[in-house]
Amino acid sequence: MNKLIISVTNDLHTDQRVAKVCNTLHNNGYEIILVGRKLKDSKNIHRNYKTKRFKLLFNQGFLFYFEFNFRLFLFLLFSKKNMLLANDLDTLLPNFLISKLQAKKLIFDSHELFSEIPELVHKPRIKSFWVSLENWILPKLKNNYTVCNSIANYYKEKYKVHFKTIKNLPFKKDLKKGRFDFDTKNKKVILYQGAVNIGRGLELIIDSMHFLENHLLVIIGNGDIYKDLQQKVSLEKLDKKVFFLGKKSPEKLQLLTPLADIGISLEEDLGLNYRFVLPNKIFDYIQAEVPVLVANLPEMKQVVADHNVGEIVFNREPKIVAKQIRGMLEKDYSKALKNAKEELIWQQQEAKLLSIFKNAK
Incomplete structure (x- = not known):
């Protein structure tokens, strides 16, 4: 052996x-x-x-x-x-x-x-x-x-x-839904899961929340800027719109991801490592049948282009990102997501x- x-x-x-x-x-x-x-x-x-x-x-x-x-x-x-x-x-x-x-x-x-x-x-x-x-x-x-x-x-x-x-x-997963510990009724949930570090586009999506009514941002994960982001949210009075859940086990995450309406991966181009990034969270979103909003970086935008499972952010102005999110929520990605989740495993x-x-x- x-x-x-x-x-x-x-x-x-x-x-x-x-x-x-x-x-x-x-x-x-x-x-x-x-x-x-x-x-x-x-x-x-x-x-x-x-x-x-x-x-x-x-x-x-x-x-x-x-x-x-x-x-x-x-x-x-x-x-x-x-x-x-x-x-x-x-x-x-x-x-x-x-x-x-x-x-x-x-x-x-x-x-x-x-x-x-x-x-x-x-x-x-x-x-x-x-x-x-x-x-x-x-x-x-x-x-x-x-x-x-x-x-x-x-x-x-x-x-x-x-x-x-x-x-x-990811492994192919059956769709199972848990629940958040806060009220999401009549709200659209934007989800980020992964490392809470610099260059992940988290400041951008938080800033975009100022232009989104009846939307919630849920951040699952931990990292170097976790407390800084919490302070930012508090200072900007977004406490009722942005929720930090900390790190979750893969088993718990599998139940929470499908609750989202959009999954985000908005990494910044901070050098070659980020430019070539292909985060596993993108595939986790797809496996949970959640459409994705991704950065204009080669690997992740190729996934969106190949499988039509979301959109690419070309303009990183918070107001424009918010408008793009609203537009995504009016579209139906369900068929494309079901096809992609069979292939991307x-x-x-x-x-x-x-x-x-x-x-x-």
Whole structure:
């Protein structure tokens, strides 16, 4: 049996992509250990495969990455395995070193262009470290995949290395609806789910709420600007129109997403990482049969163009966005959404994923 150690820097609980990869591999005979970290507010997880979460002294900044990678290196060094799967650049170094020291096959899943994330834009010294690491290791890798064609093409052009595309699609889901803990009667619900960080277009949609009557904005998720947005909403007296629900488990989210009338993904073009983004929330909206309003960025607008499941924002003025939302609510996307949800599912990606591991060099 192939023994595979999979590593990621998050706490495992809400990482749907990694969970899907693990389930597919586990169901096809791989013995898995999934490694991440445990935070103070991390919830217990129960999986069909083994998990390991490090309790760290540091949970942010350089010391976090150093401690996590050092702990991961030691864990990999003394654990039995045939193969390694590194998720993103921030787990790649210890995996790469162990693969060379112990002659183990290494697979790399790039969820994003890590060295181009907006958080590094104003930190040139830190960014230069990640770019140097990328320049050193990526050209040496043989078994790679990523979330979209744009990132795959970027790596091919820059490093002359091949990446396959495994889109972050959801499992096909039956439509089940829960309920919000607040009154939505006679209201249209605009939903954002995902990381509450800079560059996600959340300020724009909040500003647009000033021009939308009988509409509610629901934000599900957490992140760096969560409290700042709450303060913005309070100062602008939008408390009765904008609701923050915090982070939800995938199971609870599955019940809440179908309650929306529109799902938004309005990321800003803050560099290559955001320009090439293809958020899994778009596919979650489609699976919940919720039309999508997306940014004018190549990967996400291609989904809308190919499947006619929503609209693209070409003008980011709040008043114009509000008008576009009102127009969307007058249209019927139900047939297109039902067709798209049959096609855009994880089951369509599994054969390609398994071939990467089966044919790993």
